[in-house]
Amino acid sequence: xxxxxxxxxxxxxxxxxxxxxxxxxxxxxxxxxxxxxxxxxxxxxxxxxxxxxxxxxxxxxxxxxxxxxxxxxxxxxxxxxxxxxxxxxxxxxxxxxxxxxxxxxxxxxxxxxxxxxxxxxxxxxxxxxxxxxxxxxxxxxxxxxxxxxxxxxxxxxxxxxxxxxxxxxxxxxxxxxxxxxxxxxxxxxxxxxxxxxxxxxxxxxxxxxxxxxxxxxxxxxxxxxxxxxxxxxxxxxxxxxxxxxxxxxxxxxxxxxxxxxxxxxxxxxxxxxxxxxxxxxxxxxxxxxxxxxxxxxxxxxxxxxxxxxxxxxxxxxxxxxxxxx
Amino acid sequence: xxxxxxxxxxxxxxxxxxxxxxxxxxxxxxxxxxxxxxxxxxxxxxxxxxxxxxxxxxxxxxxxxxxxxxxxxxxxxxxxxxxxxxxxxxxxxxxxxxxxxxxxxxxxxxxxxxxxxxxxxxxxxxxxxxxxxxxxxxxxxxxxxxxxxxxxxxxxxxxxxxxxxxxxxxxxxxxxxxxxxxxxxxxxxxxxxxxxxxxxxxxxxxxxxxxxxxxxxxxxxxxxxxxxxxxxxxxxxxxxxxxxxxxxxxxxxxxxxxxxxxxxxxxxxxxxxxxxxxxxxxxxxxxxxxxxxxxxxxx
Numbered sequence: 001x002x003x004x005x006x007x008x009x010x011x012x013x014x015x016x017x018x019x020x021x022x023x024x025x026x027x028x029x030x031x032x033x034x035x036x037x038x039x040x041x042x043x044x045x046x047x048x049x050x051x052x053x054x055x056x057x058x059x060x061x062x063x064x065x066x067x068x069x070x071x072x073x074x075x076x077x078x079x080x081x082x083x084x085x086x087x088x089x090x091x092x093x094x095x096x097x098x099x100x101x102x103x104x105x106x107x108x109x110x111x112x113x114x115x116x117x118x119x120x121x122x123x124x125x126x127x128x129x130x131x132x133x134x135x136x137x138x139x140x141x142x143x144x145x146x147x148x149x150x151x152x153x154x155x156x157x158x159x160x161x162x163x164x165x166x167x168x169x170x171x172x173x174x175x176x177x178x179x180x181x182x183x184x185x186x187x188x189x190x191x192x193x194x195x196x197x198x199x200x201x202x203x204x205x206x207x208x209x210x211x212x213x214x215x216x217x218x219x220x221x222x223x224x225x226x227x228x229x230x231x232x233x234x235x236x237x238x239x240x241x242x243x244x245x246x247x248x249x250x251x252x253x254x255x256x257x258x259x260x261x262x263x264x265x266x267x268x269x270x271x272x273x274x275x276x277x278x279x280x281x282x283x284x285x286x287x288x289x290x291x292x293x294x295x296x297x298x299x300x301x302x303x304x305x306x307x308x309x310x311x312x313x314x315x316x317x318x319x320x321x322x323x324x325x
Numbered sequence: 326x327x328x329x330x331x332x333x334x335x336x337x338x339x340x341x342x343x344x345x346x347x348x349x350x351x352x353x354x355x356x357x358x359x360x361x362x363x364x365x366x367x368x369x370x371x372x373x374x375x376x377x378x379x380x381x382x383x384x385x386x387x388x389x390x391x392x393x394x395x396x397x398x399x400x401x402x403x404x405x406x407x408x409x410x411x412x413x414x415x416x417x418x419x420x421x422x423x424x425x426x427x428x429x430x431x432x433x434x435x436x437x438x439x440x441x442x443x444x445x446x447x448x449x450x451x452x453x454x455x456x457x458x459x460x461x462x463x464x465x466x467x468x469x470x471x472x473x474x475x476x477x478x479x480x481x482x483x484x485x486x487x488x489x490x491x492x493x494x495x496x497x498x499x500x501x502x503x504x505x506x507x508x509x510x511x512x513x514x515x516x517x518x519x520x521x522x523x524x525x526x527x528x529x530x531x532x533x534x535x536x537x538x539x540x541x542x543x544x545x546x547x548x549x550x551x552x553x554x555x556x557x558x559x560x561x562x563x564x565x566x567x568x569x570x571x572x573x574x575x576x577x578x579x580x581x582x583x584x585x586x587x588x589x590x591x592x593x594x595x596x597x598x599x600x601x602x603x604x605x606x607x608x609x610x611x612x613x614x615x616x617x618x619x620x621x622x623x624x
Contacts, residue, residue, distance in 0.1 A: 099413060103468075
């Protein structure tokens with residue numbers, strides 16, 4: 001079976017291995033240069049210590065020299081779906097397309113064993129390739145994470161455990177779609193669509209609700225507070241702010257219309273806006289998840305996608321066992 | 326007879342797809358040894374029946390027993406005793422012939438690679454060619470060599486020669502019959518072509534619209550059936566129950582009867598029936614096994 005699986009899927013494995021290798025090496029080269037900007041390591045500059053002058057200089061040079069790479073990295077959120085769907089789609093669909101399922105399942109290897117071996121091998125390749133790529137990417141992003149935290153979409157979605165879970169999910173969707181549609185290419189398309197839909201809805205709707213967010217509330221400082229400071233009511237940049245705004249003295253949140261009315265009133269009165277708001281007891285609030293919830297959130301999201309993958313693989317196994325195919 | 330003397334036993338087997346029943350109430354007892362032909366028009370349920378026999382499909386009703394074992398168990402042992410050649414003889418198109426043989430060796434308990442290599446060498450099929458670049462006839466031969474190298478006790482072939490040109494068809498049947506002559510293998514194959522069956526087969530199953538309409542040993546079937554030609558009548562009253570088909574022309578009536586060769590009534594002439602005519606008569610019958618077909622011939 002090992003030889004057969006390798007012979008049938010070596011093209012996909014080699015192409016993906018080559019792509020992951022190429023991007024990985026490029027990131028390693030660029031990453032070494034970026035890490036060299038931080039003599040004591042990027043971790044030293046994270047958090048409140050990041051205000052130190054040497055660190056600020058390092059961050060500036062990092063942004064000038066490698067900021068463009070960071071922007072490109074955002075496109076890598078597609079890497080797990082490419083790996084998972086590329087390996088999963090042909091697993092059953094190609095046999096069904098070419099009629100070779102009738103050949104494969106009338107040899108002396110029972111079809112459940114055939115399927116188990118294929119699923120294990122290709123899911124294994126999916127996990128290995130995605131994990132390798134994620135490890136390199138996580139390391140590459142260390143200096144950027146020190147500056148921006150790990151909770152933003154371009155960090156959280158590319159680092160840690162979740163990319164592997166996304167890849168397994170894509171693998172499951174592609175395999176199940178291949179079993180049902182009996183065609184590789186449509187199965188790949190379905191996996192792509194399902195991946196984007198699931199990822200987007202989970203990231204935007206489910207992820208903020210994995211835990212109850214914390215809220216800070218403090219009065220608008222009377223004077224001297226810059227607009228920038230006014231927009232940073234939260235303690236650390238690494239926290240994940242999901243909502244911020246103004247509330248009145250009783251803590252009731254103001255709608256944007258109410259806020260603009262206040263702003264207009266301040267302008268008409270010719271007073272400084274902050275003093276105007278301070279005088280009325282207006283408070284700033286921020287709703288956020290603290291940075292130390294990173295791993296908890298990673299675990300929850302990874303479990304979610306792995307469970308979905310397991311359910312899809314279960315459907316495939318059920319169909320093959322019951323000879324629905 | 327002990328149960329292993331049957332190559333195939335089915336009991337009340339039916340298979341329903343989403344569109345409806347492809348096969349209904351199919352009960353067969355086919356002996357081991359020899360060649361069994363499964364005949365029927367396109368869409369009669371031949372492929373469904375053969376896929377049930379090799380365990381690719383599970384029956385919706387009834388049981389399928391091959392060589393004394395329930396096929397749905399699909400143990401390596403039962404799988405290794407049955408060879409299957411699907412319609413259009415699928416192969417992995419990007420494998421070389423040698424890799425196809427390696428596939429056979431990797432996936433079987435008793436794969437006779439030497440036998441397959443000898444067969445292919447005799448046919449002049451190079452081992453280093455990709456199967457996708459071979460001709461249709463050569464692909465069929467590779468698929469057959471693979472199936473035979475399993476040394477199966479039952480070899481099942483779905484329309485094995487339907488897509489082949491006459492020369493390739495002849496060569497294929499020659500190899501197949503050579504393998505049968507070497508002994509030990511029961512062959513079950515489907516076909517919608519009726520002629521030449523007599524030369525090749527020992528046993529016949531006629532399938533029409535998902536039902537078995539005729540099954541039996543070919544010599545016995547030919548002995549039981551005959552044509553009676555006589556003056557034009559509605560039917561021969563004495564033999565109403567035995568009439569399979571009645572054909573009326575202006576002055577004559579030709580009856581196909583299954584009466585085991587009773588003496589013909591006065592004024593009637595008895596003739597033997599050709600296998601092809603026998604099969605066609607059963608295929609023209611309506612799927613419900615009731616009553617004979619009556620047809621008018623213009624001249």
